[in-house]
Amino acid sequence: MNPIIQVRDLTMGFDESTLWENVSFDVGRGEVFAILGGSGCGKSTLLRCLVGLETPVAGDIAIAGIGRPNLDVGRPPFGVMFQSGALFGSMTVGENVALGLEEWTDLPPDAIRAVVLAKLRLVGLEGAANKFPSELSGGMKKRAGIARALALEPELIFLDEPSAGLDPVSAVELDELICTMNESFDLTVVIVTHELESIFKIAKRCIMLDREAKGIIAEGAPAKLRNESPDPRVRGFFNRLPGHS
Amino acid sequence: MEGLTALTDRQSIEFRVPKAAPPELRLQGKLTLSEAAALWDSTRKRVAAVAPGQTIHFDMSRVEAIDGGTMALLVHLRNDLKIRGVHSEFIGASGRVQDLVHLYHGDDAPIRRERRKPKSTLEQIGEGTLGVVHEVREVFGFFGALLLGVAGLLREPRTANWKEVPHLMERTGADAVPIVVLINFLVGFVMAFQGAAQLKQFGANIFVADLVGLSVTRELGPLMTAIIVCGRSGAAFAAEIGTMKVSEEIDALRTMGFGPYRYLVMPRALALFLVLPLLTLIADAVGIAGGLVVGLLSLDLTVVGYLSETRKAIATWDVFSGVLKSAVFAIAIALVSCQQGFATSGGAEGVGRRTTSSVVTILFALILLDALFTLFFHYFGL
Numbered sequence: 001m002n003p004i005i006q007v008r009d010l011t012m013g014f015d016e017s018t019l020w021e022n023v024s025f026d027v028g029r030g031e032v033f034a035i036l037g038g039s040g041c042g043k044s045t046l047l048r049c050l051v052g053l054e055t056p057v058a059g060d061i062a063i064a065g066i067g068r069p070n071l072d073v074g075r076p077p078f079g080v081m082f083q084s085g086a087l088f089g090s091m092t093v094g095e096n097v098a099l100g101l102e103e104w105t106d107l108p109p110d111a112i113r114a115v116v117l118a119k120l121r122l123v124g125l126e127g128a129a130n131k132f133p134s135e136l137s138g139g140m141k142k143r144a145g146i147a148r149a150l151a152l153e154p155e156l157i158f159l160d161e162p163s164a165g166l167d168p169v170s171a172v173e174l175d176e177l178i179c180t181m182n183e184s185f186d187l188t189v190v191i192v193t194h195e196l197e198s199i200f201k202i203a204k205r206c207i208m209l210d211r212e213a214k215g216i217i218a219e220g221a222p223a224k225l226r227n228e229s230p231d232p233r234v235r236g237f238f239n240r241l242p243g244h245s
Numbered sequence: 246m247e248g249l250t251a252l253t254d255r256q257s258i259e260f261r262v263p264k265a266a267p268p269e270l271r272l273q274g275k276l277t278l279s280e281a282a283a284l285w286d287s288t289r290k291r292v293a294a295v296a297p298g299q300t301i302h303f304d305m306s307r308v309e310a311i312d313g314g315t316m317a318l319l320v321h322l323r324n325d326l327k328i329r330g331v332h333s334e335f336i337g338a339s340g341r342v343q344d345l346v347h348l349y350h351g352d353d354a355p356i357r358r359e360r361r362k363p364k365s366t367l368e369q370i371g372e373g374t375l376g377v378v379h380e381v382r383e384v385f386g387f388f389g390a391l392l393l394g395v396a397g398l399l400r401e402p403r404t405a406n407w408k409e410v411p412h413l414m415e416r417t418g419a420d421a422v423p424i425v426v427l428i429n430f431l432v433g434f435v436m437a438f439q440g441a442a443q444l445k446q447f448g449a450n451i452f453v454a455d456l457v458g459l460s461v462t463r464e465l466g467p468l469m470t471a472i473i474v475c476g477r478s479g480a481a482f483a484a485e486i487g488t489m490k491v492s493e494e495i496d497a498l499r500t501m502g503f504g505p506y507r508y509l510v511m512p513r514a515l516a517l518f519l520v521l522p523l524l525t526l527i528a529d530a531v532g533i534a535g536g537l538v539v540g541l542l543s544l545d546l547t548v549v550g551y552l553s554e555t556r557k558a559i560a561t562w563d564v565f566s567g568v569l570k571s572a573v574f575a576i577a578i579a580l581v582s583c584q585q586g587f588a589t590s591g592g593a594e595g596v597g598r599r600t601t602s603s604v605v606t607i608l609f610a611l612i613l614l615d616a617l618f619t620l621f622f623h624y625f626g627l
Contacts, residue, residue, distance in 0.1 A: 051500050072393070075502040086493040100501050103404075148501075 001028040004156055004188050005050065010059030012045055019045055020215045023059070025207050029155070032182050032189045032202050034222070036237070037209035043192045044083070044160055046209065050190065051080050051158055064156065075104045078156040079149025083164060085141030087133035093120065093144045094129030100151045119147040123177060139170035146177065156188045157181075163195045175201045196238065208234055249273070252283040260291045267300035269336075273307040278314030285318055292322065297330035305346065306337030316349045327355035380588075387584040394506030404504065409512040410519075417478040418520030422527065424477070425470055429528040432465050433457050433535025441544055450544040454551045455558035457536030462559055466528040467567040468615055471574035474521055475607040479582040482513055483603035486586025487596040495587070505587070514579035521575035522568045529564060562627065570618050577610045 005027035012019045019042040027033040035043045048054040050061060052069035061068040064077045087096045097116045101107060107115070120129055123143040133141055142162055149157050162178065163171035175198050181187045182202070193199060199206060199222045206225070208218040210233055218225050218234040226238035251257045256274035263269065270291055276284060295301045303319060305311075319335070326333045333355070338346045346352055364372070398405050440456045486509060489495050495505050533555055540546035585603035589595045621627075 048496075053496050053499065071499045071502070072397075072504060076500055078500075080497065080500040082493040082497055084493060086497040088489075088494055088497075089492075099503075104502065148497075 001026060003027060004029045004064055005033075005190070006060075006062040007050070008060045010046075010049065010061065011057045012042065012049060012054070013057055018057075018214055020209060023207075023209075023216055025216065025219060027188060027190060028205075029188055030182070030186045032178065032191065032204050034199050034203035034206035035190065035192045035209065036194060036199060036206050036222075038194065038211065038237070041209040041211040043194075043209055047158055047160055047190070047192045051078065052076065075100075075152070077154060078158060079152065079154040080158045081142065081145040081149045081160065081162060083161045085133070085138075085145035087136075087141055087144055087148070089133050092130050092132055093125065093136070093147075096133070096144060097129075097148045097151050100148070104152060115151065116147075119151055120144070122150070122181075123147045124173070137170075139166045139174065142166070142174060143177070146181075150181070150187075155186075156190070159189060159191045159193075161193055161195075162191065163193065163198050171195065171198065178202050196240065208237065250287065252287055253280045256280060256284060258284065258287050258291070261304075267302055268295065269302045269304045271304040271307060273309075275309050276311040276315040278312055278318075281315045281318055284315065288319070288322060292326060292331070292333075295326070295331050300332040300334070301326070302334050302336045304337050305335055305342050306339070308338070308342050311342055311345055313345065313349065316345045316351065320349045320351045320355075323351070324355045324357070327357055383588050384584060387587055388580075391506050391510060391580070394504050394510065397504060398507050398511060404507055405511045406503075406508045407512065410516050413512055413516035414520050416481075417474065417516055418524060421474060421477055421520075421524060425473055425524050425528055426531045428473055429461070429466060429469055429532045430535040432469055433461055433532035433537075434539055435535075436460060436465070436532075437536035437539035438543070441539060445544070450540070450546060451550065451554050453536060453540055453544060454533075454546075454554035458533055458555040458559045459563060461532035461536075462529045462563045462567050464567075464615075466532050467525045467571040467574065468611065470524045470528040471521065471571060471578065471611050472608065474517065474524065474575075475578050475582075475604060475611065478517065479578045479607045480600050480604050482579065482582035483585040483589075484596055484600045486583055487589030487599045490587060490589045491592050491595060510579070510583045513583060514576060517575035517579045518572060521571045521578075525568055525571035526564075529567065566618075566622060566627065570615065573614060573618075574611055577614060578607050581607045581610055 003026035007026070008024050010023040011021040012023075013021075023046065035046055037043050045054060049056045050063070050069075052071045063069055066077070069076050069078075087093065088099070091099070094113075094116050097119055098112050101112045101115055105112075117126075117129060120126060123146050125140060125143050125147065128136065128140065128144065133144070136144065146157075146159070146162075149159075159178070163174050166174065178189055178191070179202050182189050189202075191198070191203065203222050205220060206218075206222050207216045208225070209215065210217040213233075217231055218229055222238070225234050229235055229238075249257050249259045253274075256272070256276055259271040259273070261269045261271060270288060272284075272288075292301060303323075323333045335346050335351045437453050437457050440453050441450065444450055444452050444456075486495075489498075489509075495509075498505050498508060536555075537548065537551050540551045541548065582603045585599045585606065589599040591598075
């Protein structure tokens with residue numbers, strides 16, 4: 001495996017309580033990698049550590065050969081889609097997608113406009129460029145968030161609970177979009193989720209965090225973990241048994 | 246032994262003491278939360294008589310239906326009895342009633358809940374002190390990050406969101422002109438009116454122009470304008486940034502490589518720094534105009550006479566000192582409101598709390614700065 005992300009002995013906690021400790025894993029280039037686990041196990045916090053929004057208590061992270069991302073210096077080598085989309089409410093969808101291009105490229109406005117429209121078409125939001133986020137549905141906001149994260153052609157994208165709160169049809173469409181992006185652009189996708197349908201459909205590999213164990217309890221292909229894991233917590237999660245993860 | 250007591254049309258209660266068996270409280274009918282007040286009152290009174298160490302059964306065999314709320318009350322009653330040392334059980338339930346007993350853990354051992362102890366005065370003082378320390382640390386953190394942002398901006402000036410500045414100047418400046426004009430006109434008007442009543446007694450009507458001119462340009466113009474801008478723009482900045490914080494927009498900005506301090510704070514500080522002195526000059530002019538109206542209407546002064554006296558009374562420094570103050574006020578309003586916005590947490594309630602806090606803190610800062618300016622000018626004879 002040619003890793004694009006390397007995580008070693010990462011420990012995180014708040015106010016003297018440990019959320020998880022000694023978390024280590026690699027994410028290969030071109031992989032769709034899922035971070036799984038029940039509510040409160042620290043999935044989103046792990047993602048925030050990976051993208052540099054939180055500082056871990058201990059451990060190392062290397063992304064694309066460099067160390068832990070420093071968001072205060074330059075352009076991060078990845079895109080992030082937040083759970084709510086986190087679109088800037090005072091800007092139109094087109095302006096949201098164009099923001100990174102205006103800041104980090106020398107493209108003229110008409111070229112930026114062309115790229116923005118192409119990205120919006122890619123995520124199925126043709127005609128939404130002039131709409132404000134408040135005019136979009138939850139699924140459309142997430143799609144617009146993905147378009148914004150893809151604007152600068154990153155080789156790595158982080159998605160926080162992309163299908164949470166969506167209707168089943170929108171969730172399936174979003175999963176298909178993620179698969180297409182991964183296959184067509186060789187994009188590495190790190191996804192935080194607990195939606196089983198999404199996991200089996202899109203994730204090639206995953207890790208599972210557990211609140212009680214304060215760390216990773218399983219790592220591997222989702223189908224293999226479901227069928228072969230000796231750990232009842234892992235089987236319970238994949239088979240939707242109450243009381244597990 | 247008591248007989249059957251009807252509580253409502255649909256429910257009744259009976260307290261029985263069978264031979265060689267624990268006392269029973271037999272519930273009958275359809276027990277619903279909307280009619281539970283009488284049941285709650287009556288049941289509690291009857292079980293109060295059961296002595297510690299004894300057992301009481303809640304006989305549910307004649308309950309036709311019970312809802313979740315009423316079941317929760319009965320389970321709570323069991324817990325209260327357990328605390329008093331009385332053993333209790335639900336008996337005779339069947340079908341859906343038994344399902345509900347099970348669902349609400351009525352067939353488990355009652356839980357002895359710890360009573361929440363009220364916090365002692367010392368504990369509250371300690372928590373309050375820690376809160377203040379935390380807040381101070383956050384403020385220092387904000388200004389530290391801001392200084393780093395300014396340093397980065399000096400290295401790369403294009404990284405700030407300068408194109409937002411004209412729009413912000415319009416919002417904070419042009420849009421505020423009507424209210425600034427109205428308030429400051431009335432301030433000048435009221436001051437002249439109050440002063441006129443006194444000055445008339447000494448035949449010194451013309452000195453109303455001095456009074457209004459000096460107080461408006463040195464003190465009230467800059468201060469009232471800053472207070473108006475605090476209420477309009479300071480609150481808006483705190484709410485905007487606070488909402489961005491709780492909706493992860495600030496995080497999104499950071500992951501796109503935009504320093505939020507450069508991107509959000511600098512344009513706001515610059516916009517206010519540019520517009521507040523201009524608004525203050527407008528405030529000075531309309532404040533004097535307010536005094537002029539009183540001079541014309543009730544003191545028999547002429548326009549030329551009033552303005553000539555005003556010009557004699559006011560030195561260039563008087564106007565400049567007010568403008569200087571307003572520039573400092575502008576920076577204070579921008580920084581405090583943005584700091585409060587960045588410190589927001591906890592959703593809509595947090596945004597509201599920080600918005601209120603930003604207005605209160607700015608008002609305090611403005612009065613404090615004004616006092617410091619007054620002392621400084623006095624000390625240096627300015």
